[in-house]
Amino acid sequence: MWNLTTLGREVSGCGISGIIHRKGEPISGQMIIKSICCQYERGNGLGAGFAAYGIYPDFKDYYALHVMAQSKEALEKVEDFLQRRTFLTFQEPIPTRKVKTIHNPPLFKRYFVKPRVEGEESCGLFAEEEQMVQIVMEINEKIEGAYVISSGKNMGAFKGVGFPDEIAEFFRVDEYRAYIWTAHNRFPTNTPGWWGGAHPFTLLDWSIVHNGEISSYGTNRRYLELFGYKCTLLTDTEVVAYALDLLIRKLGLPLELACKAMAPPFWMEIDEMEEEERELYSALRILYGGAVLNGPFAILFAYNGGLVGLNDRVKLRPLVAASKGDLYFMGSEEAAIRSICPDPERVWAPKAGEPVIIEMEEGAIPNQKSYLKVRPKEVREDALRIRSIPLSLFTS
Amino acid sequence: MPLELEVSPYHYSQVNRILREAIEKGERELVLRGVNGHRYLLAGVSQSVRVEIYGTPGLDLGAFMRGPEIRVYGNVQDGAGNTMDEGKIIVHGMAGDVVGYAMRGGKIHIYGDVGYRVGIHMKAYMQKIPVIVIGGKAGDFLGEYMAGGVIILLGMNSNYPERPLAGLFLGTGMHGGAIYVRGKVKESQLGAGLKPYPLETEDEKILETHLKDYCEDFGLNLSDVLKEDFLKIIPYTHRPYGKLYAY
Numbered sequence: 001m002w003n004l005t006t007l008g009r010e011v012s013g014c015g016i017s018g019i020i021h022r023k024g025e026p027i028s029g030q031m032i033i034k035s036i037c038c039q040y041e042r043g044n045g046l047g048a049g050f051a052a053y054g055i056y057p058d059f060k061d062y063y064a065l066h067v068m069a070q071s072k073e074a075l076e077k078v079e080d081f082l083q084r085r086t087f088l089t090f091q092e093p094i095p096t097r098k099v100k101t102i103h104n105p106p107l108f109k110r111y112f113v114k115p116r117v118e119g120e121e122s123c124g125l126f127a128e129e130e131q132m133v134q135i136v137m138e139i140n141e142k143i144e145g146a147y148v149i150s151s152g153k154n155m156g157a158f159k160g161v162g163f164p165d166e167i168a169e170f171f172r173v174d175e176y177r178a179y180i181w182t183a184h185n186r187f188p189t190n191t192p193g194w195w196g197g198a199h200p201f202t203l204l205d206w207s208i209v210h211n212g213e214i215s216s217y218g219t220n221r222r223y224l225e226l227f228g229y230k231c232t233l234l235t236d237t238e239v240v241a242y243a244l245d246l247l248i249r250k251l252g253l254p255l256e257l258a259c260k261a262m263a264p265p266f267w268m269e270i271d272e273m274e275e276e277e278r279e280l281y282s283a284l285r286i287l288y289g290g291a292v293l294n295g296p297f298a299i300l301f302a303y304n305g306g307l308v309g310l311n312d313r314v315k316l317r318p319l320v321a322a323s324k325g326d327l328y329f330m331g332s333e334e335a336a337i338r339s340i341c342p343d344p345e346r347v348w349a350p351k352a353g354e355p356v357i358i359e360m361e362e363g364a365i366p367n368q369k370s371y372l373k374v375r376p377k378e379v380r381e382d383a384l385r386i387r388s389i390p391l392s393l394f395t396s
Numbered sequence: 397m398p399l400e401l402e403v404s405p406y407h408y409s410q411v412n413r414i415l416r417e418a419i420e421k422g423e424r425e426l427v428l429r430g431v432n433g434h435r436y437l438l439a440g441v442s443q444s445v446r447v448e449i450y451g452t453p454g455l456d457l458g459a460f461m462r463g464p465e466i467r468v469y470g471n472v473q474d475g476a477g478n479t480m481d482e483g484k485i486i487v488h489g490m491a492g493d494v495v496g497y498a499m500r501g502g503k504i505h506i507y508g509d510v511g512y513r514v515g516i517h518m519k520a521y522m523q524k525i526p527v528i529v530i531g532g533k534a535g536d537f538l539g540e541y542m543a544g545g546v547i548i549l550l551g552m553n554s555n556y557p558e559r560p561l562a563g564l565f566l567g568t569g570m571h572g573g574a575i576y577v578r579g580k581v582k583e584s585q586l587g588a589g590l591k592p593y594p595l596e597t598e599d600e601k602i603l604e605t606h607l608k609d610y611c612e613d614f615g616l617n618l619s620d621v622l623k624e625d626f627l628k629i630i631p632y633t634h635r636p637y638g639k640l641y642a643y
Contacts, residue, residue: 038433269564272584314536314565315512318474318493333473334492335433335452342432347471348555349492349511351563352536 014199014211015042015185015332018300019340020307022326024364026054026177031340033173036164036183038339039332042211046193047186048167049159051150051200051207051302052178053365060154060366062089062112063132063204068195069107070145077143079111085135086113094158099170102162106195108171110156129204129249133228136203140232147196147233152205153304153367159184159198167198179365180302184209196233201241204249205304205369210237211332212317215295223290240299243291248371255308255371259355261288263313300330305369306359315352322347328358398448399423404430408454412436419443431470438464444483458485461502474511477504480526486613490532490555499526499545503606505613508532508553512563513540518573520544529610532556536563539629540587542570548606550578550621566590567629571636575629576603578621589636592627599628 017035019027032050056064065082069075082088094108115131136148150157155178158171164185168174184199200207214220214236221231221239227250229242240262247258261284265273270281285292296316301308309330311319320334322344329337334347350356359370399418403411411434418426424445431437431451438447442462449457449468458466459478471489479498490508498517501524509532516537518526526545532554539547551561561579568587576599581592595603603626604618611618 041435266564268584315493318511320492333433333454334471335454335473338432338452347490349490349509349535351559352512 014187014209015039015336016183016209016211016298016300017331017336018180018182018209018302018307018309018329020180020302020328020358020360022328022358022360022364024054024179024360025326026179027181027327029168029173029176029178029181032181032183033165033168035329035331035336035340036185038336039185040163040165042187042332043163043185044187045161045163045166046188047159047161047184047198048164049157049184049186049198049200049209050164050168050171050173051155051157051180051182051202051209052173052176053152053155053180053205053302053304054178055156055176056112056154057366059090059112062114063151063153064156065111065113065136065148066094066150066156066158067109067111067139068147068149069109072107074143074145075107075109078139078146081135081139081143082111082113086111086115088113095172095175096170097172099162099166101166102160102170105160105170126249132204133245137228137230137232141230149196150200150202150207152202152207154365155180155205155207155304157200157202157207159200160195161193161198179360180307182207182209182300182302182307184211194234197235199235199237201233201235201237203241203245206241206244206249206301207303208237208240208244208299208301210240210297210299212297212299212312213295214239214293214297216293219290220293226290237299240293240301243293244301247288247291254373255306255357256355257284258371259308259310259357260284260353261291262293263310263353264292265353266313298332303369303371304365304367306357306371308358309350309356311350311352311354313353319350319356320347321350321356330356398425398427398446400427400429402430403428403434404432406434408434408436412439416441419445433473438466458483471508472506477502477528480504481524488614491530493535496526496528499528500524501526503609504528505610506530506532507614509534509555510538511535513537515542515545515547515575516540518542518545518547520573527606529606531610531614533559534562537565537568538562539567539570539573539575540565542567542575543572545573546602546606547573547575548578548603548610549575552578552621560585569637570629571631573630574599574602577627577629578624580627581629586629589631589633590629591632592629595626595628599626 090112136151199209217236224242247253264285297312298317298319322329322337323346324344331337427448429450433454435454439459444463447466452470455475456478457476462481463483465484467486472491474492477496480502482502484503487506491506491510493511495514510530512535529548566585567590
């Protein structure tokens with residue numbers, strides 16, 4: 001079914017859309033469908049997908065694994081593996097509808113699990129998440145014909161080959177209600193679209209939708225492999241998901257700096273900065289050079305607690321943001337936002353390389369994460385702390 | 397009586413077909429309501445029609461057009477006035493990226509801010525001199541590869557108080573035409589081979605002509621606009637890139 005040897009890296013010009021409610025109130029899937037379908041012409045039917053947060057309140061403390069499989073045998077292998085490596089509390093097929101235009105879809109099943117960490121059921125969040133990352137990487141790499149397409153708590157990704165309305169129909173996206181939604185309409189130009197190559201790309205509760213091309217894919221991939229990430233989905237966007245996980249969750253960079261590591265200021269801009277800022281950005285570029293994303297991109301990424309929009313440093317792909325009350329919107333086109341919010345209080349075009357970060361109010365949702373601040377050192381003992389780097393390193 | 401159309405239920409290709417047919421039949425005044433993301437509106441139309449648009453028209457508004465005057469009560473998205481040849485686009489809101497891409501004639505008046513790469517590849521020939529007037533601020537690469545025409549950047553009606561008047565790489569690759577800026581830009585923002593110059597009498601005449609027209613479109617006071625000093629940004633040699641590939 002998937003002849004992966006013919007696939008290479010993907011280059012695309014796509015449509016993206018995202019919504020977040022800052023107080024965590026649920027938003028109907030119909031809204032995100034309408035918004036992404038307003039940008040119908042940005043895709044060509046070779047991929048679409050959605051990420052939804054807050055959709056599994058009954059299993060909110062379990063990692064929801066959305067698994068896509070080529071065959072029953074592959075699913076059985078996944079299940080064997082999960083039995084060994086996780087506490088599996090519930091599983092079911094992901095509900096789908098028949099869609100005329102979608103032929104031979106893969107099998108989709110979801111599993112709600114907690115990782116076994118040295119036989120114990122409870123351990124620290126960091127260790128637990130590390131274990132989950134390992135589990136996801138192992139399934140994707142070692143079980144042929146099966147891929148984990150999302151693995152976060154209380155969230156899930158729904159994606160496949162088709163136009164966004166078809167994929168929404170297939171996965172019954174209209175029936176879900178979520179406090180964060182992202183959506184993607186794909187226009188792959190270099191490779192055939194395949195189900196695993198559709199966006200969003202996810203890891204834990206990170207999800208990314210992307211319009212553009214990560215031309216630094218090779219560099220990023222090699223850099224991420226040093227930290228144990230395996231790129232198996234053959235699409236450039238995958239590296240963004242892992243880069244976020246590495247920089248923010250593992251290395252503990254505050255969100256904004258992580259964005260600046262991926263889309264750093266030009267050296268000519270750094271040269272004009274005040275000394276403290278100049279040191280910071282020099283350090284960022286030197287330390288995290290392998291995470292710099294080159295090429296045109298507009299991405300939206302989300303996690304349990306926030307939605308972020310980010311452009312490449314010279315804004316080679318469009319991104320518009322808007323807000324009304326507690327609702328915040330981002331999309332490739334203003335029209336996509338206005339299709340679901342005709343009268344936003346504020347509409348703006350984010351600057352190149354400057355993230356738009358919308359985090360929820362504290363305590364709005366269960367297992368909420370916030371990455372705005374530098375986290376205390378004990379949370380991440382092995383983290384590289386940018387402020388503790390000796391200044392002598394930066395005398396140039 | 398202008399022809400009024402509520403276009404929200406229709407796909408852009410249907411709207412464009414309806415517009416073309418109406419114009420073909422002799423309609424010269426049109427009002428479009430409920431516009432949201434409809435692409436290519438008035439693209440390639442060469443009749444002198446007047447069109448009012450309410451909403452947010454989609455990409456490439458008025459691309460390749462040669463004649464229409466479009467007034468948009470709302471914001472325009474990317475690529476408005478792409479390669480337009482004659483006519484006018486008046487935007488009462490703000491504009492996206494690559495507005496006036498490869499524009500070769502006519503005028504674009506924007507009340508507010510514009511995005512990145514506005515006026516990229518603009519060109520002029522004989523009497524055909526395209527003009528873009530931006531009431532707000534501009535993103536990076538304003539007038540990139542500009543070969544002719546006039547861009548006037550006012551920085552007056554901006555939603556972004558925290559941003560500079562113009563972004564980086566202003567006029568990168570520019571080798572013709574002129575960018576007039578109300579206020580100051582740092583020389584480090586300019587593309588290679590460019591310099592800011594004070595205005596000469598000839599420039600003042602050009603500015604006054606275009607700004608008078610601009611102010612009339614938006615009901616602004618010309619003397620307010622002219623209160624501040626302008627700079628003119630042009631290449632300081634005749635062929636700044638003449639030896640780029642021959643050294």
